[in-house]
Amino acid sequence: MKKTVLITGATSGIGKAAAIKVTTLGYNVIITGRRNELLQSLKSELETLGVNVTIMNFDIRNREATIKAWDALPCHLKKIDILLNNAGLAAGAEPIDKGDWNDWEQMIDTNVKGLLTMSQLVIPGMVEQKSGHIINVSSVAGFETYANGNVYCATKHAVNAITKGMRIDLLPYNIKVSSISPGMVNTEFSTVRYHGDKMKADAVYKGLTPLNANDVADAIEFMITRPAHVNVNDMLLMPTAQASAIYNYRE
Ligand code: NDP
Numbered sequence: 590m591k592k593t594v595l596i597t598g599a600t601s602g603i604g605k606a607a608a609i610k611v612t613t614l615g616y617n618v619i620i621t622g623r624r625n626e627l628l629q630s631l632k633s634e635l636e637t638l639g640v641n642v643t644i645m646n647f648d649i650r651n652r653e654a655t656i657k658a659w660d661a662l663p664c665h666l667k668k669i670d671i672l673l674n675n676a677g678l679a680a681g682a683e684p685i686d687k688g689d690w691n692d693w694e695q696m697i698d699t700n701v702k703g704l705l706t707m708s709q710l711v712i713p714g715m716v717e718q719k720s721g722h723i724i725n726v727s728s729v730a731g732f733e734t735y736a737n738g739n740v741y742c743a744t745k746h747a748v749n750a751i752t753k754g755m756r757i758d759l760l761p762y763n764i765k766v767s768s769i770s771p772g773m774v775n776t777e778f779s780t781v782r783y784h785g786d787k788m789k790a791d792a793v794y795k796g797l798t799p800l801n802a803n804d805v806a807d808a809i810e811f812m813i814t815r816p817a818h819v820n821v822n823d824m825l826l827m828p829t830a831q832a833s834a835i836y837n838y839r840e
């Protein structure tokens with residue numbers, strides 16, 4: 590029987606690349622996000638590979654909507670083998686004294702509370718079946734705090750703490766818990782961070798070659814294809830031109 594992967598935030602970037610990757614590997618997939626038209630077109634694309642694709646269309650900040658979407662799944666689809674907690678964003682890049690409360694709330698509600706809501710829905714099934722793999726998308730920002738990164742970095746530090754806590758608490762149930770922590774990846778991330786300002790977003794990647802979403806999907810493939818007794822705790826994946834959150838080399 591094909592295994593099922595649930596990916597939050599599959600409408601673009603890393604989540605979309607991961608959805609394409611896992612379906613190519615033969616997994617069935619549940620894809621989530623707010624932009625339903627993008628979910629529909631991805632579903633049509635992936636179904637040509639002969640796998641089952643299910644859409645869950647909700648805003649992960651809305652706990653009730655997330656629970657409702659989960660409850661609407663047929664029972665057999667609630668048996669999740671791999672949960673990729675990917676939905677997330679940075680909103681704004683301001684010093685702490687100038688930050689926007691709405692941006693802060695959006696990041697905390699998506700990156701931390703959304704991840705917890707989805708995990709809380711999926712974990713009981715994994716505990717019951719005594720198997721599963723949770724992969725949380727963290728960031729280099731989960732290890733380092735950089736200027737104007739304050740709250741975004743805090744959310745990814747929280748993701749790292751939650752990942753470690755999950756790994757400990759789920760030990761008796763044969764559930765693998767990993768995180769993947771990329772540096773710069775050229776997705777919609779920077780456009781979202783700068784509220785649609787393309788000039789600012791493009792400047793992030795100027796003069797260097799960032800990772801692309803498929804590079805991250807390749808790393809996720811490595812994680813999910815290890816033997817049963819091997820867990821990748823974390824993978825810090827950087828562009829060659831980025832030594833840390835702060836040190837880059839630009840031509
Ligand atoms: P994208 O903006 O391309 O993708 C973000 C995804 O998250 C989209 O599918 C979006 O779907 C979904 N999402 C965002 N907010 C919500 C919400 N409220 N409800 C449901 N879904 C939501 O960025 P990336 O692919 O780069 O980001 C994916 C993850 O990778 C994030 O957690 C990010 O923090 C992390 N990351 C990114 C890095 C980068 O440099 N790009 C580096 C390190 C980590 P929709 O808008 O349709 O709801």
Ligand code: 8X3
Nearest residue numbers: 728729730772773834
């Ligand atoms: C995204 C990478 O360096 O902008 O998590 O924080 S960074």
